[in-house]
Amino acid sequence: MNVATASGYLESLLHGRLQLPASQLAWFNRLRADAVERVGAQRVPTTRNEEWRFTDISPLIKLPFQPVYAASNLQAAEVEHFYLDPAAPRLVFVDGVYAPQLSTQLLSPATDSNIMITNLSAAVSAHVMALEPHLGRHAEFHNNVFTALNTSFLHDGALIIVPRNVSVDMPVHLLFIATQKEAASYPRCLLIAESGSAVTVIEDHVALQEGVYATNVVAEIALADNARVNHIRVQRDSSQAFHIASCAVSLAQASCYRSTSITLGARISRYNLSVRLTGEGAECTVDGLTLIAERQLADTHTCIDHVKPYGISRQSHKCIVDGAAHAVFNGKIIVHPDAQHTDSTQSSRNLLLSGRAHIDTKPQLEIFADDVKCAHGATVGQLDSEEIFYLMSRGLSEMTARNLLTYAFGAEIIERIPIASLKHQLEQTVLERTQRN
Amino acid sequence: MIYQNSKPLLEVRELRATVNGIEILKGIDLTVRSGEVHAIMGTNGSGKSTFAKVLAGHAAYVVTGGTVAFKGKNLFELAPEERARAGVFLAFQYPIEIPGVANNQFLRLTYNTVQAQRGKDELDPLEFDDFVREKMKLLEMSPDFLDRSVNAGFSGGEKKRNEILQMALLEPLLAILDETDSGLDIDALRIVANGVNQLATKDNATILVTHYQRLLNYIVPDYVHVMESGRIIKTGGKQLALDLETHGYDWVSIEQRAAAGV
Ligand SMILES: Nc1ncnc2c1ncn2[C@@H]1O[C@H](COP(=O)(O)OP(=O)(O)OP(=O)(O)O)[C@@H](O)[C@H]1O
Ligand SMILES: [Mg+2]
Numbered sequence: 001m002n003v004a005t006a007s008g009y010l011e012s013l014l015h016g017r018l019q020l021p022a023s024q025l026a027w028f029n030r031l032r033a034d035a036v037e038r039v040g041a042q043r044v045p046t047t048r049n050e051e052w053r054f055t056d057i058s059p060l061i062k063l064p065f066q067p068v069y070a071a072s073n074l075q076a077a078e079v080e081h082f083y084l085d086p087a088a089p090r091l092v093f094v095d096g097v098y099a100p101q102l103s104t105q106l107l108s109p110a111t112d113s114n115i116m117i118t119n120l121s122a123a124v125s126a127h128v129m130a131l132e133p134h135l136g137r138h139a140e141f142h143n144n145v146f147t148a149l150n151t152s153f154l155h156d157g158a159l160i161i162v163p164r165n166v167s168v169d170m171p172v173h174l175l176f177i178a179t180q181k182e183a184a185s186y187p188r189c190l191l192i193a194e195s196g197s198a199v200t201v202i203e204d205h206v207a208l209q210e211g212v213y214a215t216n217v218v219a220e221i222a223l224a225d226n227a228r229v230n231h232i233r234v235q236r237d238s239s240q241a242f243h244i245a246s247c248a249v250s251l252a253q254a255s256c257y258r259s260t261s262i263t264l265g266a267r268i269s270r271y272n273l274s275v276r277l278t279g280e281g282a283e284c285t286v287d288g289l290t291l292i293a294e295r296q297l298a299d300t301h302t303c304i305d306h307v308k309p310y311g312i313s314r315q316s317h318k319c320i321v322d323g324a325a326h327a328v329f330n331g332k333i334i335v336h337p338d339a340q341h342t343d344s345t346q347s348s349r350n351l352l353l354s355g356r357a358h359i360d361t362k363p364q365l366e367i368f369a370d371d372v373k374c375a376h377g378a379t380v381g382q383l384d385s386e387e388i389f390y391l392m393s394r395g396l397s398e399m400t401a402r403n404l405l406t407y408a409f410g411a412e413i414i415e416r417i418p419i420a421s422l423k424h425q426l427e428q429t430v431l432e433r434t435q436r437n
Numbered sequence: 438m439i440y441q442n443s444k445p446l447l448e449v450r451e452l453r454a455t456v457n458g459i460e461i462l463k464g465i466d467l468t469v470r471s472g473e474v475h476a477i478m479g480t481n482g483s484g485k486s487t488f489a490k491v492l493a494g495h496a497a498y499v500v501t502g503g504t505v506a507f508k509g510k511n512l513f514e515l516a517p518e519e520r521a522r523a524g525v526f527l528a529f530q531y532p533i534e535i536p537g538v539a540n541n542q543f544l545r546l547t548y549n550t551v552q553a554q555r556g557k558d559e560l561d562p563l564e565f566d567d568f569v570r571e572k573m574k575l576l577e578m579s580p581d582f583l584d585r586s587v588n589a590g591f592s593g594g595e596k597k598r599n600e601i602l603q604m605a606l607l608e609p610l611l612a613i614l615d616e617t618d619s620g621l622d623i624d625a626l627r628i629v630a631n632g633v634n635q636l637a638t639k640d641n642a643t644i645l646v647t648h649y650q651r652l653l654n655y656i657v658p659d660y661v662h663v664m665e666s667g668r669i670i671k672t673g674g675k676q677l678a679l680d681l682e683t684h685g686y687d688w689v690s691i692e693q694r695a696a697a698g699v
Contacts (some may be wrong), residue, residue, distance in 0.1 A: 174605030366635070385496070385537050393493050394547040394603060395521035404546070408586075 007172060008301070012064040013149060014039060017185065019069050020155055026126060031136045035151035042145040051258040052329040054360040055299040057269060059067050063191040065184035065214050068095040074179065075100055080431040082206050083177055085421040089117050091158045092171040096185025096215075098156050107359075110183040111193075116161040117172055119186060123159050130161060138220040138248040144272070146244045150186045150218040157188030162197035162227075163325040173420050178237060188267075189219040193227035193255075202422065207238040207265070219424075223255035225279065230258045232417055234278050234426070237265035239296060245340055246272040252306075253279030260416050262426060263290040263298045264433075267275035273302045277339075279310040286315040289413035293322035293353075293431055300336050303332040304346075306339035306369075315346040320410055320434065321357035333374065346376040351383070353434075399436060406434040438639070441474040441658050446611055446642050453502035453667075454491045460654045461487045463667035464503065471609065472639040476653055476678060479664030481535055485646045486530050487662070489610075493527040494520050521547075522554040524610030528600035528617050530646070532590040540599070541583040548606045571638045572605045575635070577628050593620035600628050601625060605636060612636075613644045618652040631653030639670050648651070650682040663689050 016038065017134045023029050045052040072094035079102060082381040083090065105117065116123065126430055141148035158249060161279045176187050193199060193419035201221060215237065223229055229249075237243050243266040249257050263269060275284050290298045304313045319327035327350065335342045350359045383405045391401035410430040417423045449467040454462040461484045470671055471474055477485055491498045492505065494517035505512040507525060515523060515610060535543070548569075549559040559567055570580055576598050588596050597617050604612055614633070633643060633656055641675075645656060653661075661677040662669045663686070670693045671677070681689065 121540070285639070319664070369683040386533050389495055389517065390533050390535065391543070391547075393495075393521055393527055393529075394543075395518050395550040395607070396547060397518050398516075400550075401548070404538055409534070412537040 008037055009044060009061040009064050010149070013184070015150065016066040016324045024299070025128065026125065027128075032094065032154050033288050035136075035141050035148045037154055038141050039145060041291040042143070042148065044145060048368060051301065055268070055297060057268060057270070059268065060208070062215065062395065063182070063212065063214065063242075063409070064290065067180050067185060068097055068180055068183045071097055072179065074099060074101055074102065079168045079177055081379065084171065084173050084202070084419060084437060088170045088173045088174060091117065091119060091129065091170065092175045092177065093158070093185075093187055094177050095180050096176070096187050112432055114163045115166060116159060118159050119158040120159045120190065123157060127161075130158055130192065131190070134220060134222050136220075138222060138241055138360070139218045139246055140274075144246065146216050147218055147246045148185055150188065150216050150246075153186035153367055154188060154278070157190065160163070160191045160199065160201065162193050162199045164194040165196040167198040168200070171202055172233055174201060174203045174254070174414075176203075176205045176217070178205075178207040178211070178213050178215065178217070178241065179208050179209075181213060184214045187215065187217040191219070191388060192269040192275075193219045193221070193223045193229050194224045195224040195252075196222075197282070198228040200418065201232070203233045204232065204435055205235045205237050205243065206250060207241065207264070209235070209402070210238045210239050210240055212240045213238070214242040215244070217245045220246075220250040221247065221257070221358050223249070223251045223257055225253045227255045229251070229256075231260075232419070232422070233259065233261040234422070235261075235269060235271070236429075237262045237266055237269070239265055239267060239294065241266045247269065247274070249273070249275045249283065249284075251275065251277045251282035254281045255279065256285040259284070259286045259411065261300070262414070263288070263292070263300065265431060266296065266298070268297045270299045271301070274301070274305070275303070275312070275313070275419040276305045276307060278307045280308045282308070283312040284314070286313065287319040289410055290319040290321075290327050291410055291430060292325040292327060293324065294325060294434065295323065296325040297328070298325075299328035301330045301332075304344070306333070306335045306342045307341070308338060309340045311339055311342050311344075311364065313344045316413070317348045318413055319350045319359055320353060320406065320407065321359055322351070322353040322356075322433070324354070325355040326358040327360075329361045330364060332366065333376070335367040335369045335374065337368045340371045341372070342369060342372040344372070344374045348378040349409075350378075350380040351406065352380065353406065411435065438472050438474070438568070438637075440470070440639050441470045443470045443471070443639065445506075446471045448506040449503070450505075451503035452488075452491070452500070452505060453498050454487060455501050456487065456497055461498075461667050462491065464498045465667070465669055467669060471643065473571055474637070474643045474658045476658040476661045477644060477664055477669075478648065478661060478678065478681060484665055484667040486606050486615050487667075489527050489613045489646060492613060494516060502623045506636045508533065520597065521607070522551055524641075526604050526607055526609030526612045528597070528604060528612065528614045530615040532596040532600050533589070534586070536586045537590045538587045540585055541566070541569065543587050544583075544606060547603065548667050551607050569602075569606065572602060572697060575605065576602055576632050579601060592624060594625050597621055598602065598625065598629060601606065601632050605632060605693065611644070612641070612693070613646070615646045616643075616648065618649055619654070620646050626652065627655060646694060651679045653678050665690060
């Protein structure tokens, strides 16, 4: 088969579905079938497509990797360095396949037996009523071929349902471990935060070793009235991997979504984050840090969609780009005619550490309401020479001053992560990657 | 204070400097001996801050003539950080904000760097915390400033106090305070002045750049210099500051021109 063409690529990917277990549920099968159809109706985007202008994914279409279906026999000792400390409820997926032996509940039954933290396929038949309105309903796949692909392969994934007025006091760790070369995985996450509930979720993509593989992950997060979700996303895939991700978040009235997304890995990565403030007075904070080097390409596309009045959005995206790496940030803010009194800020700050590093940043404001506050700004540059001088005038060498400032630039985002062990790990990574001597 | 037989700490001869190709310093002569307090006054734009930054080694200012010796050695052979480690300290007129760099981390790093240079013990974070809190008490600064980013969001007066805190930690031989009094309320002025006075010994020296005689009531200068158009045009004792307050800078300029026979 000629897979060098884009359509051949999609076709050969869909071949991998032959081993996909059929579901007992008609709506579930229908959802997948719709998605397959949408894959057929679309093409792999090229740089001629406005949404993909800066990101050439043609290297990916030469590699029609197939999914892994066999359960892994990975042992805890091999992966426990990825675990959070103190231990938290954890769902582990190895090459996209649920690994019960590595997962743990840890919630005390006393706190709330109704909190659901489980793999999707185990829960889907018993909770049709809860799932059907959400699964595949937030992450739009009609015009996104990668989301359509993920949905075509929909089978298992992470499921979290936090009941009404329940606060989960421990963070929930969703750990996706890549172990096999030349494998594709299609992880799926669904988080339903019922009204007045609160939860912190860490979506963590890691690799056991360096290698070429492809991850295509989709997350859907639904916040009911007054719910609070803190979503920390860490992409630390192999620097040879491909990572395509979408996350669709829907916010009902007075709910609050915080996202901190850290991009460190992958040869080529793309993250689409769509946040819809569909209820009055909803609030979101969207922070991002991309730290890449060598020949990495990391593309973050966000869309914050103010549909109803009195919404607040705060976005801060930072990139530190070294070597010949290329970072892309496209931040769209839409304010619908109905969304009066929207208060929105966006900042994109970028640091180039080498002459060959490259950044494309594009704020995109589409404002259709008149009584709104929207502030945005973008900077691209090197370290500030006045800041360097100030530090040197206090005795620090130029190298130390530069290291301190570069680290600080990234640490500002990392500091917002409320889990000490993860924060410390990431601080170490930033330190290692930004320090010269 | 003027001490008999004290050694010259700073000797500036015929110093000229440009910024962006424009000559700002046009032949400065100044000798500061250990133990002394010098005040430099002068109109806006006369070159006081430029002089201070040239001494600290700011790269935007190009020295085009003259010499500066610090403890008898050519100052210009030292990089900015080497000057700081050798004991030159500049409290900036406009201290910049460094978001993301924690004040306590920064203070400890600079303190330990200078300690190491002097062959003294470095402090670990816990030891340093105790140490810096004591220093902050003297300056009546809240310990909350330790957890914030360097100067970020500090009020004008808070930034100035943070400068003096750094001075108190680094214990320089030559402290140049560029308008540290501007923007301080009366209480803060007294606190900062006390801090500076407590740090003064017979081995170090201070250059105060100021517009206000008021500061000189608290920190009594041994010499007062008037700078104009990149030169020191008059030098006197502390009385000169009072005369300037009464007569203004024109008075010195006119006197100066008369003396020169222009
Ligand atoms: N980076 C620069 N680029 C251009 N001009 C400069 C620069 N720095 C200083 N100057 C000019 O040099 C002159 C002296 O400035 P300086 O800041 O030294 O004055 P000052 O005596 O400290 O004044 P003030 O009392 O207002 O603080 C001014 O005319 C100023 O505009
Ligand atoms: Mg000045």
